[in-house]
Amino acid sequence: MNAIVKFLKRPIASALVAILCGFAVAAVILAVAGYNPFITFGTLIHGSIGTPKYITNVIIKATPILLTGVAVAFAFQTGLFNIGAEGQYILGTICATIVGVTVDLPGPLEVPLVVLAGALGGALLGAFIGFLKAKFGIHEVITSIMCNWIMMYLCNFVVGTDAFHKPNSNTAFPIHTSGYTMILPEWKVSEEGIEYLIAHPLLRDVLLKTDLNLGFLVAVLVAVLVGILLSRTKLGYELRAVGLNKDAARFSGIGVEKSIVTCMCISGAICGLAGALNITGIAPHTISLLKVQEGYGFNGLSVAFIAGCSAIGCIPSSLLFSALIYGGMTVQQVLGVPSEIISIMIGTIVFFTALPSIAPKISAWIERRRSEKESSTPNSTAKEA
């Protein structure tokens, strides 16, 4: 009992309780819709971590939402709600594509250049939103939602221009191959490589059938760096102080306006980085015409909230999220269960994480029950004696 109470008081408990609630609600909906929830969940788990290929794909798909999640979590810890992660992500893909298509350098130069271009694009957009808030007091939620749409249409505009449009397609030209960040992209399709991979089925699954790339490592590194920035540096301390109490921060000489711009700039840079890494790491290595926003930014919100806005927590949270989405596709293919049920499940999890006091309340309830029992125990022990 003690262990449970202790556990429920930890922040991670809220996330786990929320995830359980999400599964429970999904189970009810599945049962009502006439599907066996246990078989469905079994398929879901198999479909996400059943084979090396699945696991690899889950990791690949976790990369952008890990980064946007870290960006949102970072902004949130400093008192800003960066709902514009989507727009900053899109601008990241645009900038990366433009630079990757127009500049052709050897790999060791091309990759950092393309990636930095994406991050810079996101950073500028984030800083602009932060500037509007700091200077004119315009709420960042309004401006960043607007920017999300502007960026989506900017993307479509760039795809449509003569300089970038790839004929007979709805995409732009792909970036030069020297900008790719897949692991061993040329070797794995060379004769020698294929021969080797046929002899090693595990590697074949992981390398050949997927776009395994360096993005996830970068994303994990960013998550760790952001965690350190927030908890161990003077800048992070100032940003958190501004987020938790703007007035006290101003009173103690911290430049609140500057902090807001800095924070949005960093958050935007991380989103832009997510976009750039998707361009360098995943086919078709370019931007396409967008009919709707792709959702990398909005999924980042969910990832951040499941993680309780901890940058490090975003790592497991993005993997879970990615597993649900990817496994959900298998569920739909194998069992014919509509993938909307998976979406409902994700929604439910996020909904329950939005009620962060649930776990502490449960632990308080257990403690109260126990103290009531204890206050009545002297009588019972007396009787036993």
Add this chain to the structure above:
Amino acid sequence: MEVSSEYAVQMHGIAKRFGAFTALDCVDLDVRKQSVHAILGENGAGKTTLMNILYGLYQSDEGEIYLNGQKASITSPTEAIRHGIGMVHQHFMLIENFTVTENIILGDEVCGAAGILDMNRARQKVMELVERYGFDVDPDAKIEDISVGMQQRVEILKALFRGAEILILDEPTAVLTPQEIDKLLEIMQDLIAGGKTIIIITHKLKEIMRSADECSIIRRGKYMGTVNVAESSEGDLAARMVGRNVNLKVDKTPAHPGDVVLSVKNLTVADERGIEQVRGLNLDVRSGEIVGIAGIDGNGQQELVDAITNLVRTKSGKIRVGSQEVQNTSPRNVLDHAVATIPSDRHRWGLVLPMMVAENTVLERHNEDLFGKGIMLDYDKLHSYTSELIKRYDIRPAGCEQERMSGLSGGNQQKAIIAREVSYVPDVLIAFQPTRGLDVGAIEFVHKTLIAERDRGAAILLVSYELDEVMDVSDTIAVIYHGQIVGTFAQGTVDEEQLGLLMAGGGSQ
């Protein structure tokens, strides 16, 4: 004590626990009919909790409540009102742009046929009450246009309108001028004569001596007995409340003022709406001197302090620290000129409550190399530095440097702010309402610290709405009214009446 109908309220053996914390432990309270009964205790002693139980906001874990000798169970404020209990909270719960009448009837509207509001009849009913108890209140005035003292009377009227026989007043004098306090005490006597019973919660000894018949003392949730006020003294009450002898008089040697360190010339500051709150104010503070600003809340004190600390921009005028002008620069610049400030609202301006105590004690100094080289913040150094301050300033609980600031009591939060500001070794120390909401023991500490800083050679500007505090601590007393200093006196050359008159805008020097 026996249950009897001589008593309006009897609470026997009341216990209340919040989790593992015992807020009240077997507390008794017996309030005679038609008397003023004071409940005295330090902050967090449990006096408000006890009254919240009587008013039905909390349920007690143990104990009984009797009203007029009858056992009563009060499970909600609605129930309490039905039993004739009314409560006036420390923070008024009035709607600013409603009239007095509208506020009084809110929640208990006077309606005619078909539920249509009958304002004429409502106004008439309010007028009856106003006249019966000699309240000087205009029923048609909007709340935002009337003084704080009148707003309080509206709160009392609200309770009376609902048929209250027993009135609970929570810290009723906290925001009043001396004249308004006199008026309140008069009203209380009239209410008693009219058959009402009054319970006041306070930690101000002087007012208990003046107004109450009996006084029950609570210390850390325990009942310390009830005394007949006429047979007691301020010192006696204070000792019972704190559990040790307290020095109520501020001990200090004469000041030895040096050069002017903080100088304010023709300062004009407008508020957010563009209305001038400080109008050509002049003020000098010398080193080794405490200048106290006496005045009623809202006469420009906030704007004056905000302008000095550079939270707002000035319209005109100069603020000099030493020989340098600091107006319209930045809060950081003022701090760099060795001006430290104890803010009036510690939760809003002074502390980042969700952060650790250690993170709060370095709030203005975190960029110094002392707390980490380069971009890194060295938390080990933060902790050891804070642990020193905790020991030196007796911040409790001991070893709280890694606790969240929000977990500390108000008095200890204030100590943490004072520790931070004083450790800055300031040339100018601005103390704005430094003892707000603190109990006698903590107030003694704050005043001693201010005087010690003065003796070290700091120039101290004390801004307080507590006239007693200004009169006791300051070497020079300046009265602020309507954004100007309307009188300056050396300590001991002026009495409360004179100051009170100036504070209310009466007379000129």
